[in-house]
Amino acid sequence: MKYWLAGAAVAVFAGAAWTVMAATPQETVDQRIAGMKGLGGNLQAAAKAVTPAEVQAKLGAAIAFAETIPTLFPKGTGIGDKGVTKTRALQEIWAKPAEFKAASDALVNALKAANAAAGDKAKLDAAFGEVRKSCGGCHTPFRGPEIE
Numbered sequence: 001m002k003y004w005l006a007g008a009a010v011a012v013f014a015g016a017a018w019t020v021m022a023a024t025p026q027e028t029v030d031q032r033i034a035g036m037k038g039l040g041g042n043l044q045a046a047a048k049a050v051t052p053a054e055v056q057a058k059l060g061a062a063i064a065f066a067e068t069i070p071t072l073f074p075k076g077t078g079i080g081d082k083g084v085t086k087t088r089a090l091q092e093i094w095a096k097p098a099e100f101k102a103a104s105d106a107l108v109n110a111l112k113a114a115n116a117a118a119g120d121k122a123k124l125d126a127a128f129g130e131v132r133k134s135c136g137g138c139h140t141p142f143r144g145p146e147i148e
């Protein structure tokens with residue numbers, strides 16, 4: 001009985017350590033896809049928001065995510081990499097890291113400009129146009145064909 005309990009405790013500990021420390025390559029992919037979807041959701045909500053404060057709350061969340069984008073693509077998590085079964089991440093991301101970072105910075109800057117334009121409808125609409133362009137500015141060179 002004592003032995004069994006100790007074994008169970010070790011198994012529980014090992015399970016916890018696994019979830020905290022060692023995301024598999026595919027889990028890393030799944031997490032960043034979920035984050036990208038959240039980014040899209042925050043932008044839609046910002047576009048529909050009525051008060052400047054609401055716009056800025058949604059854009060603030062979008063900015064916080066956008067600033068992390070380069071860290072969400074560790075080497076070994078692209079199309080063709082071991083353990084990765086479902087991703088659109090092209091190997092160009094790791095072949096051209098400076099360009100990938102620049103595309104990410106362009107999104108952050110466009111989001112910040114939109115944030116500063118909250119409250120001025122015409123300026124905000126124009127800024128949203130730039131934000132959308134910056135999504136394409138990264139997707140076109142760095143995202144592969146749709147999966148499924």
Ligand code: HEC
Pocket residue numbers: 029032033036037039040043069086087088089090100103104107131132134135136138139142143146
């Ligand atoms: C710096 C590069 C970069 C920027 C900027 C960027 N994305 Fe992405 N995005 C990617 C990559 C690469 C993937 C594919 C990730 C994967 O499959 O592992 C992706 C995936 C997605 C997905 C997941 C669904 C799918 O079919 O791929 C959505 C949704 C998405 N992006 C929305 C956006 C929106 C909206 C913006 C702009 C507000 C944006 N992204 C800006 C690189 C970027």
